[in-house]
Amino acid sequence: MKHLQIYSIFLTMLLVLSLSLPLSYSHLYAQETLTNISDPFSQSKFVPDIAVIVDLGYAYNSQKDFDTYERPGFIHHHDAEEHHEHGFFQDNGFNFNYAEISFYAPVDPFFDLFSVVHAGTDGAEIEEAYFTTLQLPWGFKIKGGKFLSAIGRINDRHAHYWDFTDLPLVYQAFFGSQLNEIGVQVNWLAPLPFYLLIGGEILKGENEASFGTEGFAPGTPYSAVEDAEYPNVCTSYIKTSFDLGNFTLLLGASGIYGKTRTNHSIDTAGGHAFYGTSYIAGADITLRYDVSSYQYIALQSEYLYRYKNGDLYENSGGTITKDDFTAKQSGLYSQLIVRTGKVTRLGLRYDLLAKNDMSDNHEAKENLPRYTAMAEYNPTEFSRFRIQYSYDKSLYDEYGYNKINHQIIVQCNLSIGAHGAHSF
Amino acid sequence: MKAKSLFLILTVFLTVTIALTLTHVVYAKQLHIVTTYNYIASITQQITGKNATVTSLASPQFDPHYIVPKPSYIAKLRDADLLIINGAQLEIGWLPPLVRQANNPLIQTGKIGFLDLSQFVKKIEVPAAVSRAQGDIHPEGNPHFYLDPYNILLLAQAIYERLCAIAPENKVLYTENFTAFTNRWKQKVAEWDASMKKMHGTKVIEYHKLYDYFLVRYGITLAATIEPLPGIPPTSKHIATLEEIMPDVSLILQDVYHPDDAAGYLSKKYAKPVIVLPHDVGATKDVTDIFTLFDSIVRRITHD
Numbered sequence: 068m069k070h071l072q073i074y075s076i077f078l079t080m081l082l083v084l085s086l087s088l089p090l091s092y093s094h095l096y097a098q099e100t101l102t103n104i105s106d107p108f109s110q111s112k113f114v115p116d117i118a119v120i121v122d123l124g125y126a127y128n129s130q131k132d133f134d135t136y137e138r139p140g141f142i143h144h145h146d147a148e149e150h151h152e153h154g155f156f157q158d159n160g161f162n163f164n165y166a167e168i169s170f171y172a173p174v175d176p177f178f179d180l181f182s183v184v185h186a187g188t189d190g191a192e193i194e195e196a197y198f199t200t201l202q203l204p205w206g207f208k209i210k211g212g213k214f215l216s217a218i219g220r221i222n223d224r225h226a227h228y229w230d231f232t233d234l235p236l237v238y239q240a241f242f243g244s245q246l247n248e249i250g251v252q253v254n255w256l257a258p259l260p261f262y263l264l265i266g267g268e269i270l271k272g273e274n275e276a277s278f279g280t281e282g283f284a285p286g287t288p289y290s291a292v293e294d295a296e297y298p299n300v301c302t303s304y305i306k307t308s309f310d311l312g313n314f315t316l317l318l319g320a321s322g323i324y325g326k327t328r329t330n331h332s333i334d335t336a337g338g339h340a341f342y343g344t345s346y347i348a349g350a351d352i353t354l355r356y357d358v359s360s361y362q363y364i365a366l367q368s369e370y371l372y373r374y375k376n377g378d379l380y381e382n383s384g385g386t387i388t389k390d391d392f393t394a395k396q397s398g399l400y401s402q403l404i405v406r407t408g409k410v411t412r413l414g415l416r417y418d419l420l421a422k423n424d425m426s427d428n429h430e431a432k433e434n435l436p437r438y439t440a441m442a443e444y445n446p447t448e449f450s451r452f453r454i455q456y457s458y459d460k461s462l463y464d465e466y467g468y469n470k471i472n473h474q475i476i477v478q479c480n481l482s483i484g485a486h487g488a489h490s491f
Numbered sequence: 492m493k494a495k496s497l498f499l500i501l502t503v504f505l506t507v508t509i510a511l512t513l514t515h516v517v518y519a520k521q522l523h524i525v526t527t528y529n530y531i532a533s534i535t536q537q538i539t540g541k542n543a544t545v546t547s548l549a550s551p552q553f554d555p556h557y558i559v560p561k562p563s564y565i566a567k568l569r570d571a572d573l574l575i576i577n578g579a580q581l582e583i584g585w586l587p588p589l590v591r592q593a594n595n596p597l598i599q600t601g602k603i604g605f606l607d608l609s610q611f612v613k614k615i616e617v618p619a620a621v622s623r624a625q626g627d628i629h630p631e632g633n634p635h636f637y638l639d640p641y642n643i644l645l646l647a648q649a650i651y652e653r654l655c656a657i658a659p660e661n662k663v664l665y666t667e668n669f670t671a672f673t674n675r676w677k678q679k680v681a682e683w684d685a686s687m688k689k690m691h692g693t694k695v696i697e698y699h700k701l702y703d704y705f706l707v708r709y710g711i712t713l714a715a716t717i718e719p720l721p722g723i724p725p726t727s728k729h730i731a732t733l734e735e736i737m738p739d740v741s742l743i744l745q746d747v748y749h750p751d752d753a754a755g756y757l758s759k760k761y762a763k764p765v766i767v768l769p770h771d772v773g774a775t776k777d778v779t780d781i782f783t784l785f786d787s788i789v790r791r792i793t794h795d
Contacts, residue, residue: 176601179591202596206569256569256594262562308562313550315561360554360748408750409724447722448584449623483623490588491560 115172115180116485120227122164124478126156133472134158136462138435140396140423141240142276143331154244156232156476163188167227171487177202183225194225194247206256216246217254217266218302218321220351220369228489230367230404231441232455232478236418237371237398241347243276246323250298262308272299272325277345277373283330285340285380286387292328292342300325308491313357317491323347327375336384341392343377361409368401372422394425412443420461435461449486453478522658525571525598527582528555529772530637531608533781534647535575537672538654538665546571548589551773554748556627556722558585568593571604573657575650578609579634603656611649612636615707616700626720638770639704640680640785647672679782683789690793696733697744698754701770705788714740717753725753737761742792747774766791 130136134157137143155164169183178198185194197212215223222238222245234244254266272278272295280299284291304321327345332338351369358364372395379392402416420435441455459472522543526532532547539545546567549558555577568574568589576582590598597604614632621630636642651669655662691710698717706713714736719729730753737757743765745754751765758765769775769787778784 176599199591201599203594204596206594208594254594256565256592258570260566262566264562264565306562310561310563315559315563317562355559357553357559359552360557361750363559447623447627488560488584488587490592491562 113172115170116487118167118169118482118484118486120165120167120169120480120482120486122155122167122227122478122480123162124156124164124232124476125161126159126477127475128159129473130462130470131159132464133459133462133470133474136464136470136472138236138240138420138461139463139467140394140425141236141398141420141435154233154239155226156474156478165226167194167225169487171485173201174198206258208254208256210252210254211250213247213249214252216248216268216270216302216323217252218246218268218304218323219349219371220317220319220353220367222246227451227480227482230402230414231416231439232453232476233457235369235398235400235416236420236435236437236461237369237400240396240398240420241277241371241373242274246270246274246302248272248274248300250300262306264306265304267303268301269298270300270302270325271297274300275329277323277327277347277375278325279328279330280326281328281330283328283333283340283342285333285389286382289380289387289389292340295326295328315353315355315357315491317351317353317355319349319351321347321349323349327377333380333382333387336382338382340380341375341377342380343375343392345373345375347371347373361406363404363406365404366402367404368399370397370399372397390426392426395422396420396424397422410445412445414441414443415439416441418461437461449482451478451480453480522572522661523570524573524575525567526575527558527577527586530781530784531575531577531646531650533772533784534643534672535650535654537781538647538651538668539661540664540668542661542664549771551769551771552747555581555771556584558582560585560589564589565592568598569595571595571598573604573606573653574598575606575608575653577634577637578607579614579631579636580629581609581634603653606649606653608646608649609634609636611645612642615703626718627722629721633700633703635701635770636704638702638788639708640676640683641708642704643781644673644676647676675782679785683785686789686793693742694740695742695744696736696740696757698746698749701746702744702768702788717743717749717757724750730756733757734760737763742766744768744792746770768792 156162166186167183168186171179171181174180177200179201180198182196183194184191193213195214197210197214200209203209217223238245248270250268250270252266252268254264257263257265273280278300280295280297282292282294300323302321302323304319306317306319308315308317324346327341327343330340333340349369349371353365353367355363355365375394377392379390381388398420400416400418402414404412404414406412416439418437418439423433437457437459439455439457441453443451443453445451455476455478457474459474460469462470462472464470524535524543524545526535526545526547528549529547529551532545535545548564548567549555576586599605609631614636617632618628618630621628637646647669651665654665687709692712694712694714695706696715696717697713700716700721703713715733717725717733719726738761740763743754743758743763745751745765745767747767747769754765757763768791769778769784772778772780772784775787778787
């Protein structure tokens with residue numbers, strides 16, 4: 068105890084001394100401080116490029132309970148909690164969709180680093196955080212971290228660069244929103260006189276809409292299903308493009324393979340779970356004609372097909388059943404975007420979930436279409452106001468009745484800071 | 492059967508790819524230079540002669556700030572030994588993702604294969620404070636510096652020096668070409684100076700702050716721009732303020748890519764001529780290289 072007291076007295080004295088010494092000698096170096104105004108340890112010039120993008124708006128839905136309806140065979144709401152994905156305009160009335168904060172800077176001569184933080188009213192998450200290589204020879208590049216997969220035409224596009232307020236139904240159905248995973252990507256730009264990009268990814272594969280890794284216990288008499296092995300998903304893609312004057316054609320094809328583990332409350336009556344494998348194949352085409360610097364017409368179509376095979380466990384009032392299950396499903400969209408002038412853009416989109424062919428399916432509906440139109444006013448590249456109407460025939464209530472939804476959305480998207488340019 | 496035809500398709504595809512790759516490797520032996528704009532390509536060709544392939548990306552028919560980042564540009568950048576850009580953020584809206592996607596270590600910023608011309612000239616209209624409330628401004632100053640004929644020699648010198656650093660084996664040829672270009676350019680500048688003398692003190696308006704370096708060089712006063720702020724299309728309110736100064740203005744300068752309805756309206760109402768000026772090589776039919784670019788500008792603006 069005594070030691071402690073002596074020690075604290077000593078410390079206090081030291082403190083007083085250390086404070087008083089500089090003060091008593093301050094006249095000696097006051098002059099120095101005035102002349103020496105450099106800041107040798109400042110690193111403020113190394114601040115990365117930072118951008119903040121805010122997206123909000125107002126939504127009207129003629130079906131007040133639209134968010135509880137299903138797209139049979141594709142999107143359902145057995146467990147609302149688990150299906151929480153960051154869709155936008157989920158509520159009627161005012162919606163705050165997100166504030167996106169992005170950072171970019173070179174790490175050193177060998178790597179670039181990108182990071183995007185996606186913040187909503189109930190929390191923030193890392194949407195993307197990845198490095199890319201800068202020095203690999205022979206046209207190779209490696210990307211690693213958490214990123215939006217390069218499959219398809221629009222999977223790697225951030226929300227502020229979408230042509231409509233929402234993603235096509237097929238993206239919502241197959242990926243929840245987009246295939247955004249942790250993993251590694253390698254791409255190779257072929258040494259050809261035209262654009263040909265070939266790439267592949269190995270991903271963790273937690274995306275629950277098509278894959279998922281967590282095992283589950285279906286209950287007696289069936290033994291528990293083990294977790295899928297990591298990494299669970301691999302993808303490959305090829306893209307090529309040709310110009311003819313002001314015409315640009317871009318073609319792409321992609322494939323995804325992964326193990327699927329989904330558990331929608333198998334332990335409660337009416338619940339179900341799935342154990343198996345999913346394959347997705349996609350093809351896309353974009354044809355764009357640039358009329359002038361501020362006017363263009365772009366036609367874009369994409370088709371995705373999913374083959375899913377495995378064991379389906381169902382809980383019908385406490386009894387667990389297991390059946391072989393195969394689903395062959397597909398979806399497509401086709402859109403036309405016309406930029407009529409520097410500040411205005413118009414768009415039409417036809418969306419379809421189709422070929423809903425499942426081995427045990429009483430509720431599957433053949434075709435689930437949606438029609439969307441939008442008009443945009445862009446005062447500058449940094450602000451956008453959009454009005455969108457969609458006629459959605461893809462929604463069904465729990466009794467299997469088709470519920471046609473008319474949706475009107477007014478969207479406002481603003482960005483500040485170092486907003487980077489977009490790719491084609 | 493199915494597997495067999497699939498195998499056949501794959502073989503054909505691979506053969507074609509390999510053949511194309513081989514031809515490409517042979518053709519790749521020459522020095523590959525990619526420039527963002529035609530005027531840079533034209534200066535570069537004056538120095539390299541036929542000793543290099545020079546490819547320019549942006550179409551001169553389009554607004555240099557808003558070029559469509561076509562995937563074909565990525566393929567061109569992939570093979571470049573040297574990328575020469577205008578800089579001063581003229582390419583900020585379209586070039587960065589292309590360079591990133593080109594998977595080419597030679598042309599990354601800071602490398603010898605990356606040349607930013609804006610570093611070699613003194614820029615005008617450098618804003619004291621930067622805010623997007625002032626429109627789409629360029630923090631480093633007006634990026635259209637190459638429209639002053641006196642700056643072209645500074646740019647040519649920078650390109651010449653970089654070429655010598657990249658391909659020292661061609662230094663003799665480059666020096667010969669550069670000296671010839673310098674002499675011819677000085678001669679032409681003297682001609683242009685003589686023709687432009689009578690324009691001193693003229694008052695003009697233009698759509699965008701595009702020809703400012705040229706105007707400053709020849710003592711022409713810019714009374715106003717048709718766009719109220721950089722990148723913002725004209726409003727009726729702004730046109731009304733232009734109408735107040737129109738009686739004092741002698742010429743309306745118009746580029747090839749902005750809408751010309753406002754210029755047409757003012758021209759008709761105040762009987763002032765609209766002069767369409769090329770801003771880059773290829774923007775108008777008579778402009779085939781860096782010499783004819785200024786020939787054309789001088790001829791058009793002086794009505795000769």
